[in-house]
Amino acid sequence: MTSQPDSDQLVFFVNGRKVVEQKPDPEVTLLFYLRRVLRLTGTKFACGEGGCGACTVMVSRYNAWSKEIRHYPATACLVPLCSLHGAAVTTVEGVGSIRTRVHPVQERIAKCHGTQCGFCSPGMVMSLYTLLRNHPDPTPDQVTEALGGNLCRCTGYRPIVESGKTFCVEPTACPAKGSGRCCLEQEEEERGSTHAQEEMCTKLYNADEFQPLDPSQEPIFPPELIRMAEDPSRRRLTFLGERTTWLAPATLPDLLQLRASFPHAPLVMGNTTVGPNIKFKGEFHPVLISPARLPELCLVNSEDNGVTIGAGHSLAQLSDTLQSVVSEQPPEKTETCRALLKHLRTLAGPQIRSMATLGGHVATRATISDLNPILAAGKASIRLVSKEGERQIPLDSAFLEGAPEASLRPGEMVLSVFIPYTNQVSPSPMSVRFEAGTSIIRELHMFYGGVGPTVVSTPRTCEQLVGRQWDDQTLSEACRGVLAEVHLPPDATGGQVQFRRTLLLSLLFKFYLSVRRALSRLDPQKFPDIPEQFTSALEDFPIVTPQGVQMFQCVDPHQPLRDPVGHPVMHQSALKHATGEAVFVDDMPPVDQELSLAVVTSTRAHAKVISIDTAEALALPGVVAVITAEDVPGENNHQGEIFYAQSEVICVGQIVCTVAADTHAHARAAAEKVKIEYEDMEPRIITIEQALEHNSFLSPERKIEQGNVEQAFKHVDQIIEGEVHVEGQEHFYMETQTILAIPGDEDKEMALHLGTQFPTHVQEFVAAALNVPRSRIACHMRRAGGAFGGKMTKPALLGAVAAVAANKTGRPIRFVLERGDDMLITAGRHPLLGRYKIGFMKSGLIKAADLEFYINGGCTPDESQLVLEFIVLKSENAYHIPNFRCRGRACKTNLPSNTAFRGFGFPQATVVVEAYMASVAAHCGLLPEEVREINMYKRTSQTAYKQTFNPKPLRQCWKQCLERSSFHARKQAAEDFNRQSYWKKRGLAAVPMKFTIGVPIAYYHQAAALVHIYLDGSVLLTHGGCELGQGLHTKMVQVASRELGIPTSYIHLSETSTVTVPNAVFTAGSMGTDVNGKAVQNACQTLMTRLQPVIRRNPQGTWEEWIKEAFEESISLSATGYFRGYQTNMDWDREQGDAFPYYVYGAACTEVEIDCLSGAQKLLRTDIFMDAAFSVNPAVDIGQIEGAFVQGMGLYTTEELKYSPQGMLHSRGTNEYKIPTVTEIPEEFHVTLVHSRNPIAIYSSKGLGEAAMFLGASVLFAIADAVATARRERGLGETVTLGSPASPEWIRMSCEDQFTDMIPSDDPSTFTPWSIPVS
């Protein structure tokens, strides 16, 4: 290195423009460079670990040897800047722009309503765009696959897939969709014939408007890069950074020389392991070697006995190569290739598959590897090369388990992997070879990932079984052998120990069956096939492109054409979302003198802070200040919420101090150097059970009661008691909490820009922290990249933390929480424990219910008491139980403080209700749906807290749901299926819903608006509601358009601010449109009243003429609008009140299929019927319903928060916390808006933002139905304790069988588990 002291230039192209970086820093990612250096902020940061796709860009490279250009999607957060020499990068800005031309991909995603908050949209656009660059006529399956690496938390994916399918030549969605001729629609119509009087529409967008896709218009690959790639005088590149050197050799000998000189330097190929390790595991490498440019690593050589594939192949390229091998070679030779192909399809998303390389994958030997075990079972080998020469080693168990003698030697690297053609039966990470013509085992290999730190094998067991017949007895012995040989300790990292042990046997059994089937195919006489009922064990769930019909009421044909109310108007910012031009807080340009803030959080759940040593942190470059509680000029504890921990910490993740530095990297590095000394304190309360033991509560009990519960229990046929645990949920809004705090020059003013649902709350907290009047604090909120309740109270706390830092340093503060910190600090949905005692008659009629609810509130009050009150009030759901008592308490624990989350307690509590409905049904020999119907409210009634309501829409939704989903016929069909399938079971469930809107506190419903009309006739509309992606602003523009009688294009809506609308209440509780709509209407009507004299005098005049005239007559063209709110109340002493303004009703029916062996589940179909009254915007409302349903589905199935017994959240990223992806939504997904009346809300509409969250529970109960079927068939008790989430672990362990019976259980007193449930 001393011979090359100067850094080379890095040359690459971004959106057709040449970028020359004189001093590229090897530690910088493409994402950072795009956003901070080039100021291309369309590419978003959401996880930083390649797991969400928000930062997707297209990378194009020219291969000088094949003369081909390759376009592939990549997650910019994992692409090292230095790796881009000679590449062309296309970002969302390069695809199209509102300023120039919007690309068809962007247009369609916007017009198909594929954007809500818009934070994921640029990534979605880039994934689809890259697909179209490679396949201008994609198939629907390619569209779904292309989106597989992109997460969206808002839409539920259906409209995004639909926008992609508009490019397909043969879309799976019926081309006649929306015309009324579509087969699905006709089916719907037939099913809905009883409601034929209601004219329903299905067309949410007009495909005729779409621009055609013209691939010839796409930018060409820069010729200069072709010349660079073909330059024969290419030489080694050296990029010198602040701390790290990047070396990119131009020849193999040069690479081997570097490898020998820097034996500890990683080879950076796809960077999908090196990158995350540097970022999240604190690895540091002074030298990085990038061999990616070498042709030797990219060769493919097909020989008679196998295929050699260069280590530099990306996994996507590997897939293409294997595909051609499979198409060229006879099937008996390509068992391994086909097994690899199958796994490659589900390995991560297309971005990671395009970046990660075969060599990197093999060399990493990760325990989660899907491919290495298959390669090992297929007897692959690795060609290694070093300065000393080449050698071939087997990719076998010794290699995978990291045995030193079987591993790479210093200076060596993987050149290629040889995959032999094999006739072994190796459809999985296991393979077997038999004595010719027999089923006597000659050779057997079994590999397991995910059990220990490496992939493990079972050589002893395999050896013992050699010479044995392939039969049931051998299987039993193999199971026992595997359990003895593979040791998974009870406290293993990752938890789920019993489940993982069971999976060892489940996989073995699947392999056993597949081999028996293969033998039988060879010689059916000699080897009988497996029982027909067992074949289902062999099939994986296919990835199916979702489709469905969305139905809503048609607009009255007499409504004026220009009136947009009731039409599926596109989201006001949709095109800006899709082009990346929508500005989120972190997209705002740097402010002069700006500093970045990083947090230091508590590592103890309950401890005394003995000392905070900041000396080392303060000495680091760029660090300006460390901010602690002592720097808070005002209140550090406002309403029980603590900004900076002082003498004591009360949860892991509590902010103890922050570091302000010139860059985020410097702030983070310094934060890691702050040393805090703690002394643990007792008690440490983590779970609800522990809180109950310690009598630890945040607030007093709440109760409602009607009838005489004790008496009623004496007169029932049966009484059941039970307990249901519902775990929490992370909001996982795509935009993490972000704040820009700018201190003013005068009068202690401070401006904050942030994504929040409640700017007034931020203003209050910041004013309290700074000890200034609220009038000095201005909060600006343009949009949030998703919120779901998570941006209700937390931005106030974080805003105060940032404001204190800005106040101390006197400089603007940019405070962007990284995903892991966000998940750790801000907490989420309350875990809940529900206990019930139910008295009922044999008919299924419930006479008495006694319920107790406890929620895990965490360490501070936040919204826990209100959530608890909602739970108590909503706990009857749709059912009338004459003798009903419900009590609840919010528990105080040492977890981060849980907060508001879509549905506000209802989605948790109602699981308990539906669980006892199902349990009563099981005891009465009825279907749960029958018991639900028997107990459902039937006529105008009073709730348990004495509020009168009319459940007619509830009955309507329920009836339509059962009829139009063909519930009973499909239930029958599922039973037929289940009889023929032992290992896969189908289940169906329909759940009704009575959901409340608003809150029991009247003043929380008030709203205000401000409308200015300018002299050109354009209108600036402001109101107190926040745009979170839910389409609030779009609906407000629709309201203003109708009231003012002008086109929507005249109306502009810029931001929500405490400056324009003071004291606005939160945007939550599904009330945004209701209350702000009334305020906007009021302001517009005031203006129209003022304009009336002018209009009357000149009725034929134009809007512009009226405005001009009004001005000349000195008529004020600015008006405030106000809505006093709904008059709700709740008297907790009397246990009664008119608690809510109105109710929203709905019902959903879901069918699932479960794999009893693996615990996997697949959603086959969901039908939702939602009482929307009159929908102001059906596209927005259906979007809310679909998005909430999918979020609910995540809550009830895949999303698992893992806490250590010490209160540390393990699951802090996309890797550990799984929100639903595009492949997990229902294959058929139908939504119908049911028409009713709601005169008290704007235009007789209803608020639909939250309600459908609970309908996701139809998935949970469908799974429970399938599990119950499996248990019945196995002769087990039908009922099993229902819990949420019904994760694969729960499904597998509930479907007990001979394999679960074999698993030894551990004595809980002998170990501390890795994670514990906290509900």
Ligand SMILES: Cc1cc2nc3c(=O)[nH]c(=O)nc-3n(C[C@H](O)[C@H](O)[C@H](O)COP(=O)(O)OP(=O)(O)OC[C@H]3O[C@@H](n4cnc5c(N)ncnc54)[C@H](O)[C@@H]3O)c2cc1C
């Ligand atoms: C979001 C995400 C999802 C993922 N999902 C999955 C999944 O579902 N299943 C799964 O199996 N894996 C998964 N992975 C892991 C992924 O497959 C590996 O990270 C990847 O294969 C590593 O390849 P790479 O080229 O990126 O290696 P790099 O990160 O570039 O390098 C990794 C290591 O390998 C060494 N190395 C690289 N090339 C060579 C070589 N030719 N010779 C010797 N050493 C070499 C390097 O020195 C380095 O130590 C996921 C990763 C991410 C980021």
Ligand code: FES
């Ligand atoms: S931010 Fe890059 S994948 Fe999530």
Ligand code: FES
């Ligand atoms: S629109 Fe996809 S995350 Fe919000």
